[in-house]
Amino acid sequence: MGGAMRQEAGAEERRRLRAGDRRELIARMIQTDGTVVVEELARSLEVTPSTIRRDLALLTEQGAIARTYGGAMSAGHTAEPTLGQRSGLAVAEKDRIGRWAAARIVPGDTVILDAGTTTGRLAHHLRARGDLTVITCGLTALRELAEADGVELITLAGTLRHVSQGFVGPLAELTLSRLTADKVFLGADGLDARLGICEASLQQTSLKEMMADRGKEVYVLADSSKLGQSPFTAWAPLDRPWTLVTDSGATDDQLGPFRALPDAEVITV
Amino acid sequence: MGGAMRQEAGAEERRRLRAGDRRELIARMIQTDGTVVVEELARSLEVTPSTIRRDLALLTEQGAIARTYGGAMSAGHTAEPTLGQRSGLAVAEKDRIGRWAAARIVPGDTVILDAGTTTGRLAHHLRARGDLTVITCGLTALRELAEADGVELITLAGTLRHVSQGFVGPLAELTLSRLTADKVFLGADGLDARLGICEASLQQTSLKEMMADRGKEVYVLADSSKLGQSPFTAWAPLDRPWTLVTDSGATDDQLGPFRALPDAEVITV
DNA sequence: CAGTTGCTTGCGTGTTACGTGCAATCGTGC
């Protein structure tokens, strides 16, 4: 140990923090930055990696953080059932659908993204893009693109529906009435070939209807668990030609009614 | 490979999943359980740890999960250094200011929150409140209150300024023209007793001016580093009575000009 | 003020997890 603990007593030695303060600082850094690296902490706090590891082990035990290989990260929202579970239901499918939709979007496009987790995945795949204008009423998409400097991001106004993390209401429709787009990507809580998109409230269906009306091309992104479902009683009819994008887990029984529609194209990914 | 890949051809061999399905299953398990362990996954899915690691690496790349030492966990919202670092400049002061402002807000109030980190802290302290309507053009405040079921949250429309994480432009002003509030809380990049609030663009000052006009009481939240500063050339004058809320680190030199104003009240916390 | 106790730290050692290249195998399309 430490003969070398205080390795330099020279003039420029910075006062070293005590253990408790250091740990608190580490915890705060993790909360702020999201992730930290052992080696960097060791250098900036002027202690050995061993000590940092001990600190991190302690903080992990307290539940404040989570270890990663070579560092640590925020553990804050480990279990967040509200949105987490819901979005966790078909992550892989939603991601594939989102990726396909992102490939459809070309430079110069202006697109409208509905609220929802699937459109959120779509937004995720647009982060690195440029020369693109995105209009959205969804907080998930907003989060994904908040730091995407290359994307011009326009949000609709409105009241936030906490459960769906989207803006709805008269203000949303007011602002939408000032905009149009090349392509519109809608989500759905349920989808029926005859009735259209099913949602929990008329506010949502009303907005979806208007969004569909404001774009040249309409895409409905819905994983196969949504097809043929009508969990609620509010509907947004699909009058104009549209494209259904779903995952390959959809059965022929599910897809049949949609394939029979004259105005709808069906894509499975 | 593996001569042993199919290690037991016996009767009780369970059909093994294909790669895509297995990864989806892993993603779902992580979303559901929060965390998983490599070794356990390898056993239950009957593949080697190597394969699990490869799967996890893939899912990590997609952003769906985050690796930990020996396993993986839900990714949630991690790694946002851009804003995180910036907001780290005077966290304690901003937080005190935000807390004071939150205490000023009473049940039944409708308040307007400007974009910025300080108003973000204010929003943070409103999360547990109820019987409250918040109107905001700031993504930070929006994030804080997205899960706050007790708060009615209305967002202004507009184009996102990525650097300030706020919405500005004609759509923001259009929607604001349909709303009024009891109290308005503004942030500032710089503040001058004579000239008012200093910002990087006229879009921002124009919106601030309008926000100030739409509320009965106007508060300007600015930590002491902002007082007397004019980092940019666009200004929003403060014509009506207003309250400056800053931190106790402000010097008398800084506060003097504001105390001399007939229409302004000065609070230090 | 000296002695003691408890905590913290740096270092060394063995362990564990990680990532990658390679060859065998499976699935798929022609």
Added chain:
DNA sequence: GCACGATTGCACGTAACACGCAAGCAACTG
């Protein structure tokens, strides 16, 4: 039936980790 891409198990080298040990530091005690 055959060829090609995707996937997997294994082996190996590397990096990070956990733990024990002894030395310093701080605070408390008599």
